[in-house]
Amino acid sequence: MGKGVKATVIGSVFAVMVGGAGYGAYNIVSALGDDGGGSGAGGSASVKTGPPSKDEIKEASAKFFAAWEKGQAATAATYTNNNAAAEPLLTAYGEDAHIKGVKITPGAASGATIPFTVKATVSYEGKSEPLAYESKLTVVRGKTTGRALVDWQPSVVHPQLQKGDTLVTGEAVDPPIEAVDRNGVVLTKAKYPSLGPILDELRAKYGDTAGGIPGIELSIRHQAEGAADTSLLTLAEGKAGKLRTTLSASAQAAAETAVKKYAESSVVAVKPSTGEVLAVANHREDAFNAAFLGKLAPGSTMKILSSATLIDNKITSMNGPAPCPNEAVWQSQTFHNLKGMAPNEKATLSDSFARSCNTAFVKYADEVKVDSLTKEAEDHFGLGRDNWKTGIPSFDGSVPASGGPDTAANLIGQGQVQMSPLNMASVTATAMTGRFRQPIIVSPKLDDRELATAEGLSASTVAQLRAMMNRTATSGTAAGVMSGLGGSIGAKTGSAEVDGQSKSNSWFTGYRNDIAAAAMTQDGGHGIDAAGPIVAAVLRTGG
Incomplete structure (x- = not known):
């Protein structure tokens, strides 16, 4: 959803986008019968054709x-x-x-x-x-x-x-909430528009807990089971209960401003030392929370996890070999690098990571077991077990044990791997600290929910990942985007080819001190073209 990756054969290797309306979905006109059922439907000697006048x-x-x-x-x-x-x-x-x-x-x-x-x-x-x-x-x-x-x-x-929705007016299903950020700043849909769906979900889950009283509202009732109503108009005010979130008003404001510059964009920022979500923003026509629920191939940002797999399985190391030829073939599938990338047969893993060389990772597919990447994702990064409890609906990532060409494609974030910006922000936070801390947007003490756990990473693996991400941010593919950011920094660029799209999906993830962020822009091009500037803008806030 790596940088500039383009396989010769397009097929199962490339991700199929799934999610909300507009997130890899498409409209199907369901008029299969009488075209409306009005008069004139039958018995006509001639039927008009062509566009209406x-x-x-x-x-x-x-x-x-x-x-x-x-x-x-x-x-x-x-x-x-x-x-x-x-x-x-x-x-x-x-x-x-x-x-x-x-x-x-x-x-x-x-x-x-x-x-x-x-x-x-x-x-x-x-x-x-x-x-x-x-x-x-x-x-x-x-x-x-x-x-x-x-x-x-x-x-x-x-x-x-959207399809299946209806409109109702009456006493609201859930009491209203006054959501506040980590410092007590009130968060409203008016001031932070992309928080709308998130605030609706928080209200649905915690409205009663927060102690509010329902009012009279016009709302959209969604078809999906468990989906929160969307309030459109208030006829009689209820009493709002206060709900403290982990969000940061300053980071949220920066995230909202940044995603507005690119259509179909999403970003998430987390605090690596705690797992707390600092910002979540989406700029989408369908209002889908792709930042938390998106399911797309993450492109070369996946090389963070893939590098950890190579290191933890003692296949190579940061300063070990990772040759970067012009092309690599795996089970009849040919993979290439970004156009114009010079080959380097003597490259180290750090060299290939910083340049985002796809073939270096594909060449190691022979030595990576079918389930090695899956185990690394589940055991060390807490992904793919369907047990995250962030406080609102979220996707936990998916790294299936795929055979055939997808074994190689998964290593470069294509194939059957699916991630959301939330997942990649968490991957970056784990790589940075060595500990997996399941992301949360409200405290688990509110509802005694049990958070997901994972082993995390060894000090040696963390040191290598941080060094490679820092090199990428200071002299590699992310250097231009990360320029001017002080403190401890690191990043990884990514783009993912999607069958049927003219441009790849742009991905970028990075950290600065105690904030990690990841962004995705559908049809946005390379990682530095769209997702990169979004992440950099959020990192500048410092959380």
Whole structure:
């Protein structure tokens, strides 16, 4: 998800992205039946084809808007290409969400897409509040009827709605919280927008514990089991209970600013001496917490863990051999380095790590057992056991014992290896201190949860990893990004080729004194192009 890696054959070696909407997912138009079920679906002598005309787009959207404004859910649904999915949500909009007096104002069309604003009133048990937001829709040609129809997506009704979601107004499921950082600074969605989903999860889990009282709210109820509601509007204030987090307001502010510069980016910072999460930020259209839940190949940032595997299994050492040829073949799969990288047959592991030479690691695939990397990840770095309890939902990383070409690909962070920025920040913290401290965002004392443990690393392995990461940060591939950062520093760059993407995913992880951070930017290029500047910005805060 190493730097510049590109195998000759693209297949199982490359990671398939999974996660939330937009995180390796794709939209499938589910209109397989009657294209909306409205009149004109059958018996037509000729069916129109091709893109809808300007007039058709205007007419179809106008009919849909008019029916929606009148609360005629069944009629509005017939103007979409998925009547069965559209009608329940449009019905819930008026009945369960108690949204009335809807006024829709369309904007100027851009091709077949029309932006629009919605103004309405939410009324429930004598409480009323105005509601206003923006959304958009696209008009398409019905596949069987040839009619111009609204391409149905839940986001048409509200931009934060996803498949399976619905809208409800009533007493909130969970009491509100006043989340504060490690120093008592209040953390709000308004000031720290990317904390929104995280604050929702914290509220769902700790709202009762914090001692709050529920209010009346308009919320999105998500389909996924256990997913926290997303509050959209408060009609009657409840009483918020105070919840202390491990976050640092200064680090969080820097993280939020940094990810905004790159689309589809996520970053996590942790305190290596404690495992406390200092910052978590995402800049994504789908609001998915990819920082904690993303599952993507980490590219050459994985070479931290791979180097530890080589060292701990006495295959080589920091100053031991790790030749870097132009290419390396493993079970008919050919691997290359970053374009323009000069070969070095006399390279040490430190040399190849600092330059992010892929072939040096691939060449050792013969000496690494199928499960060596898996055992290193589980036993020493605490990854892949599905037992992290951070305080909110998170992914623990996955380093499966893969045979075939993936044995080599896993060593350079491709193949079947999957990580999140949280996982890689933890890997860096473990490499830096020698101890695995499971990341947490709230104290385990709140709910007596048992944290994951692992053996950690020997003093010798830590010394070698830190020396190699420091070299990478001061004179290797990360030097330009880490320039100007004082104190004890180290880093590793990474990029991961993903089948179907024009650019690789950008990865970067690094540490400075008692803060370790990792970032990922989908379709961001090399590690230094996007993820690197994000991490450096967070490290500058010092936590």
